Amino acid sequence: MGNLEAELEGFAAGALWFYGALVLFEALLELRGNTHFYRLKDTLCSIATGLAYTGVQVLMRGVFFGAMFFASQFAPWQLDTTPLTFVLCYLAVDFAFYWHHRVLHEVRLGWAAHIVHHSSTQYNLGATALRQSVVEALYEPWFYLPVALLGFEPLAVMLALQVNITYMFWPHTQHIKRMPRWFEAVFVTPAHHRVHHASNLSYLDKNYGGTLIIWDKLFGTFAEEREAPDFGVLTPIRSANPWIVTTASWRALGRDLAAAQGLRARWGVLLCPPGWAPNGEGLTTRQMQAAGVLKAGPPLA
Secondary structure, eight states, X not given: OOOHHHHHHHHHHHHHXXXXXXXXXXXXXXXXXXXXXXXXXXXXXXXXXXXXXXXXXXHHHHHHHHHHHHHHTTOSSOBOOOXXXXXHHHHHHHHHHHHHHHHHHHSHHHHHHHHHHHOOSOOXXXXXXXXXXXXXXXXXXXXGHHHHHTTBOHHHHHHHHHHHHHHTTTTOOSSOOOOOHHHHHHBOOHHHHHHHTBOOGGGTTOOOOSSBSHHHHHHTOOOOOOSOOOXXXXXXXXXXXXXXXXXXXXXXXXXXXXXXXXXXHHHHHHHSOTTOOTTSOOOOXXXXXXXXXXXXXXXXX
């Protein structure tokens, strides 16, 4: 497939133009339709967290490549990058993303970072899609090392991940209601991802897929968009200060760790699903869904 490094850099640069064009188009729709999908303070906060995340991600790129290269040395075989092997690599990356994303939601230590992306009550391309936690940039590389262990070239894995991340941008919109049925059956769409960002009881911890929605259908985490989504989280962060939005969940995690008695309880606070409590009084998403009860927590900020 030619010079993978050049293709990676070229695609990353092209992705910025793609993002910009979509944001501009949606902004024009916002002005024309007066839909109120944007709030200024929320948008500025999202842009600030997105820039911080991107900065850390750039700094981590060398670490990411080094870890990929090191892991690839232990692969039982080495696969040259051809159109076919790149498609297989992309499927492996998308599969890894599904589990990466699921861990971020279903493990408290992951959710402490990922809640930033879900904390807005708006849903749009120009803000929500950009809102990220700097800590996630530190987590991400390690979830894709198994793909390098399959024998794919490290740069091919990084290119596949960049394409995957770029694909995930466009579903963050309310302007597209439905795609053709065949497309909805296979790929992640705005309807699927609106479910993922909603705090409705039946929508919680659903639709983790990046490019393909089939992983959710295979592993029991798929939900169809049937009722209007209520965007946001059950423990809201009402501040528009980027520092507070980024750190509020970590302060809450620190308080819970300090209150936990014993090593086992502390590990539970870190590794059990959000909502779990050592005294048994907490409610996780699955417990709420089983009981048919939606219980919101106190605001984090």
